[in-house]
């Protein structure tokens with residue numbers, strides 16, 4: 016222990032066992048801890064001084080932790096307050112954030128999660144391992160990007176605004192939509208999902224808005240559409256970028272007016288459903304190309320949550336893999352597998368064109384197909400090779416690096432000098448080729464040139480030009 020005064024945490028909860036357990040953890044983390052069992056005690060103590068951190072329950076016999084939070088934050092805006100509660104109802108969660116809670120944890124929580132939040136609240140560096148976030152159930156991730164997503168979900172869930180969730184296929188867009196719903200005041204209402212790309216245009220309209228019996232050939236009886244099914248809940252429209260223009264127009268009108276008719280119907284139906292849309296496409300580009308309505312985009316894109324591809328948040332991979340393997344074992348009623356460190360490293364090097372969904376499928380295959388308990392990198396090579404062979408669209412391993420190239424281009428597009436991008440990209444591409452070739456030949460330029468199909472002189476000349484700018 017160094018000579019610095021230890022920081023003081025106040026822990027407020029009417030549950031004695033929680034005070035004991037969490038108090039111990041806080042002390043283990045080097046904090047001084049003062050415990051309180053009700054609001055009145057805290058209010059009295061505030062006359063004497065202020066701690067460095069306040070961790071409070073919500074429902075207590077003599078009062079409400081959210082009111083306490085509001086009061087403390089008004090008087091001491093710099094004091095971080097962590098709220099914890101078994102009540103994950105949205106008014107409580109939303110109230111906590113509205114009154115400036117540093118974070119909100121649902122009880123029961125994992126002590127490691129709580130301590131990670133405590134460290135962040137105190138401005139300490141977060142340790143690299145084991146900091147899953149408990150307040151967005153089902154969503155795993157410790158990367159800064161995902162923590163940002165969890166925070167956005169926490170804040171946006173309470174607001175009655177449309178949300179546009181963007182990200183490549185399999186990055187968890189639907190999961191985020193579900194989290195937004197389950198943390199919202201609409202949680203008790205239905206969550207209805209519709210993949211607008213999966214249906215032919217003619218069916219999409221009746222699927223969304225329903226139809227009356229006899230409204231078209233084959234419409235034998237009345238059909239209730241997804242909008243109506245969602246009622247006052249949430250309607251999740253996946254792959255919105257693929258929606259035909261005519262349907263976009265219809266959807267826009269419904270969103271603007273909050274009412275619609277079933278196909279062939281005369282009864283005006285009101286809708287209060289919150290719409291969350293998702294896409295893996297660049298909707299701004301689609302607007303520019305005239306295939307997506309700008310006014311619809313504006314209406315859907317009030318706030319945006321972007322999910323980065325898995326290869327851009329590799330630090331999430333170990334915990335995600337662990338979580339998905341455990342889930343696969345439960346689903347298949349099989350013994351859980353263990354990843355050896357070389358297997359984890361292999362996973363972290365891989366490009367994951369199918370993102371978390373691909374990792375999830377791999378974990379299922381590992382669990383079902385591999386003998387023994389321990390999983391090694393070589394086992395993964397086998398399975399990932401067969402993955403590459405069946406990878407959709409652009410085919411196999413090539414998809415991985417061209418996706419990276421596309422991302423690179425997207426990032427550079429705005430900030431680069433017009434007319435320079437092609438040359439800069441080619442230069443970077445060549446450099447990567449040379450680096451890899453020299454790496455593989457352990458620096459032997461003759462063999463590197465041979466493999467690349469260049470003369471040694473050409474390679475040397477090009478390297479010389481690149482290395483001495």
Ligand SMILES: Nc1ncnc2c1ncn2[C@@H]1O[C@H](COP(=O)(O)OP(=O)(O)OP(=O)(O)O)[C@@H](O)[C@H]1O
Nearest residue numbers: 153154155156183184185186187188189190371372
């Ligand atoms: N952060 C995460 N933690 C745990 N599981 C995840 C996470 N992200 C995605 N998954 C899992 O990966 C699978 C794919 O996620 P999801 O369906 O939400 O992706 P998506 O982006 O909506 O995909 P698509 O664009 O293809 O519709 C799901 O089974 C989901 O449970």
